[in-house]
Amino acid sequence: MKKNILGILGLLIAIFVITAVLNPKFVSAYNMQNLVKWSSLYSIMGVGVAFVIITGGIDLSIGSVIGLTASLLAFTLGKNWDPVVAICAMLGLSALIGLIHGLLITKAKLQPFVVTLCGLLIYRGMARWTTDNQSMGFKGHDQLNEIFSGKIPITDTFALPMPFVFLVVIAVAAALFLNRTIWGRYLLALGNNEEGARYSGIQTDNLKIAAYVICSLLAGISGLLFAFELDSVQPAQTGEFYELYAIAAAVLGGCSLRGGEGGILGVIIAAAVIRLIYNSINMLGISTHLEYAILGIVILAGVVADELLKRYTAKRAAQ
Amino acid sequence: MKVARYLLAFACASALLLGWGCKKPTDSKNNTVTVAYVTNGVDPFWDLCAAGVRIAEKEFNIKCEVHMPTKGLVDQKRIMETLLAKGIDGIAISPIDAENQTAFINEAAKQTKLITHDADAPDSDRMLYIGTNNYKAGRALGELVKAALPEGGEVMIFVGRLEQLNARQRRQGVIDELLGRPEQELSTAKFDPVDAKNLKAEGSKYIILDTRTDNFDKAKAKSNAEDTITKYENVACMVGLFAYNPPACLDAIREANRTGKIKVCGFDEPDAMLQAIKDGTAQGTISQQPWKYGYESVKAMKRILDGDTAFIPENKFMEVPFLVVTKENVDEFWATKKEMAELGKQ
Numbered sequence: 001m002k003k004n005i006l007g008i009l010g011l012l013i014a015i016f017v018i019t020a021v022l023n024p025k026f027v028s029a030y031n032m033q034n035l036v037k038w039s040s041l042y043s044i045m046g047v048g049v050a051f052v053i054i055t056g057g058i059d060l061s062i063g064s065v066i067g068l069t070a071s072l073l074a075f076t077l078g079k080n081w082d083p084v085v086a087i088c089a090m091l092g093l094s095a096l097i098g099l100i101h102g103l104l105i106t107k108a109k110l111q112p113f114v115v116t117l118c119g120l121l122i123y124r125g126m127a128r129w130t131t132d133n134q135s136m137g138f139k140g141h142d143q144l145n146e147i148f149s150g151k152i153p154i155t156d157t158f159a160l161p162m163p164f165v166f167l168v169v170i171a172v173a174a175a176l177f178l179n180r181t182i183w184g185r186y187l188l189a190l191g192n193n194e195e196g197a198r199y200s201g202i203q204t205d206n207l208k209i210a211a212y213v214i215c216s217l218l219a220g221i222s223g224l225l226f227a228f229e230l231d232s233v234q235p236a237q238t239g240e241f242y243e244l245y246a247i248a249a250a251v252l253g254g255c256s257l258r259g260g261e262g263g264i265l266g267v268i269i270a271a272a273v274i275r276l277i278y279n280s281i282n283m284l285g286i287s288t289h290l291e292y293a294i295l296g297i298v299i300l301a302g303v304v305a306d307e308l309l310k311r312y313t314a315k316r317a318a319q
Numbered sequence: 320m321k322v323a324r325y326l327l328a329f330a331c332a333s334a335l336l337l338g339w340g341c342k343k344p345t346d347s348k349n350n351t352v353t354v355a356y357v358t359n360g361v362d363p364f365w366d367l368c369a370a371g372v373r374i375a376e377k378e379f380n381i382k383c384e385v386h387m388p389t390k391g392l393v394d395q396k397r398i399m400e401t402l403l404a405k406g407i408d409g410i411a412i413s414p415i416d417a418e419n420q421t422a423f424i425n426e427a428a429k430q431t432k433l434i435t436h437d438a439d440a441p442d443s444d445r446m447l448y449i450g451t452n453n454y455k456a457g458r459a460l461g462e463l464v465k466a467a468l469p470e471g472g473e474v475m476i477f478v479g480r481l482e483q484l485n486a487r488q489r490r491q492g493v494i495d496e497l498l499g500r501p502e503q504e505l506s507t508a509k510f511d512p513v514d515a516k517n518l519k520a521e522g523s524k525y526i527i528l529d530t531r532t533d534n535f536d537k538a539k540a541k542s543n544a545e546d547t548i549t550k551y552e553n554v555a556c557m558v559g560l561f562a563y564n565p566p567a568c569l570d571a572i573r574e575a576n577r578t579g580k581i582k583v584c585g586f587d588e589p590d591a592m593l594q595a596i597k598d599g600t601a602q603g604t605i606s607q608q609p610w611k612y613g614y615e616s617v618k619a620m621k622r623i624l625d626g627d628t629a630f631i632p633e634n635k636f637m638e639v640p641f642l643v644v645t646k647e648n649v650d651e652f653w654a655t656k657k658e659m660a661e662l663g664k665q
Contacts, residue, residue, distance in 0.1 A: 023550065135563075231591070
């Protein structure tokens with residue numbers, strides 16, 4: 001696992017240095033602040049899906065959960081709900097979504113792919129239907145804006161964006177859960193060999209359900225953060241396809257799609273790498289039409305290099 | 320369980336048969352004709368168009384179904400096929416991919432009265448195209464930039480996608496206006512390459528730095544604006560060609576504490592942009608007055624169905640006038656928009 005992190009960290013540093021050399025403005029405080037902000041926003045959902053991937057499952061509904069919570073938050077606040085109630089309701093709703101996923105997957109024995117794919121469609125449809133598909137904003141909610149998308153001044157020019165604070169809290173909790181609690185160990189064991197884990201007396205169903213709840217809950221939190229970051233919600237578009245960024249970050253960060261493997265730090269670094277690539281493309285003035293191609297090539301190169309490095313070290317260890 | 324399934328199958332089959340039996344005499348039963356207004360997707364923009372459809376329905380005593388395909392080309396085709404199967408009297412469609420849909424549009428045009436709106440399929444047999452002259456609208460947007468920057472300066476363009484013809488035409492209009500080039504004909508317009516950087520012209524005080532796309536991702540739109548602020552310290556004006564671009568620019572500018580220093584000009588009429596125009600933080604926006612699209616489409620179909628085709632111009636292009644919204648007329652415009660948004664929801 002440690003080596004996985006080294007590979008992705010190397011990639012992060014390499015792109016960082018290359019961009020900084022080619023365009024020194026890249027390291028300006030303003031740009032770093034933006035980079036930290038976007039990386040944090042995308043990391044949170046990556047951390048969520050990492051839990052599900054560790055159990056050997058998948059969650060395709062993340063983008064729609066983001067869209068649903070963002071839309072319903074704007075909608076309920078527009079109907080003069082108390083902000084605390086509205087936010088708690090959104091968190092409750094996203095946890096409930098995760099619970100339903102988990103129950104359908106463990107108790108009804110449905111495939112995660114199917115359950116969450118249907119979720120993707122259902123939540124997007126619900127978001128559009130309840131809100132009449134109108135763009136909505138958050139006028140008059142300055143306090144909430146401060147909490148979710150405010151900034152904490154560090155120096156004259158650099159301020160820490162609030163999504164980063166959220167990420168740190170979430171990441172620390174997630175890492176402690178995964179590495180320092182018995183349930184975290186169980187989760188990894190269950191991903192490695194579900195039958196084996198069950199026969200050793202681990203309540204695999206409950207753990208799996210918990211993983212889906214965590215994933216949807218973090219997607220819900222991302223939804224709130226994105227909503228305030230963008231100050232505007234479009235029920236048909238907000239969060240669309242974001243599950244792919246989340247899954248890419250989780251896998252690139254060392255989670256195996258076969259389950260049983262993964263860590264939190266790697267996922268965060270990987271999410272940052274993806275944002276960094278986007279930022280570098282703009283900084284270097286490369287055509288935005290090339291963006292996806294570059295993203296694909298860099299990630300593929302990173303994974304190949306990582307694989308080669310792993311084989312090399314394994315060989316040396318064997319000698 | 321099995322019985323229930325049979326019952327369900329029976330119910331489905333009888334419903335189908337019933338529907339089939341009733342299909343034919345749609346227009347003999349009552350004399351109001353039914354037409355359809357098919358959009359290219361789901362968007363609040365189309366709700367504003369639907370408002371115009373509703374007004375025209377009442378005015379011309381005609382029924383019009385509004386269909387918004389949720390998942391692109393395939394969905395649009397499915398909707399069209401259903402409408403044709405129902406024997407619809409007329410269709411106004413905004414083709415998603417005009418060039419490659421031409422054959423299908425021709426097929427539909429054989430079976431019903433077909434016009435295009437918003438986006439044209441110029442090589443098809445559609446009877447009429449109702450839309451904005453996006454090149455002219457782009458030039459009007461260029462004039463807004465000139466008004467915002469009378470001394471000249473660096474200008475950056477943001478847009479969702481440049482694969483769409485209307486986006487390319489708008490962009491070219493802005494570029495040609497700022498660089499003082501002569502006006503081009505819409506049908507023969509030549510475009511600068513999509514990744515052209517630092518466009519300049521002799522005698523022009525403006526530099527067009529670049530055009531950044533975001534594939535309709537609002538988060539990307541905002542980070543594009545942020546990255547522009549980082550990369551180009553002297554950027555003086557941001558031009559957003561799709562509805563959500565100007566608000567994304569305004570957000571990025573505000574967060575970088577550059578409000579007022581970097582001007583914003585845009586397209587379409589999101590509330591955030593109208594507010595910014597009111598507050599003076601944005602120069603102005605070009606509205607295509609979407610409700611007029613809906614209204615004119617239904618009106619044209621009604622006239623065609625009444626046998627009147629004399630109003631169709633020779634080039635088959637009916638221009639819907641766009642409106643330049645600035646501080647002077649923003650209040651009045653906003654009131655209309657609110658009214659239309661309400662109406663369109665019904």
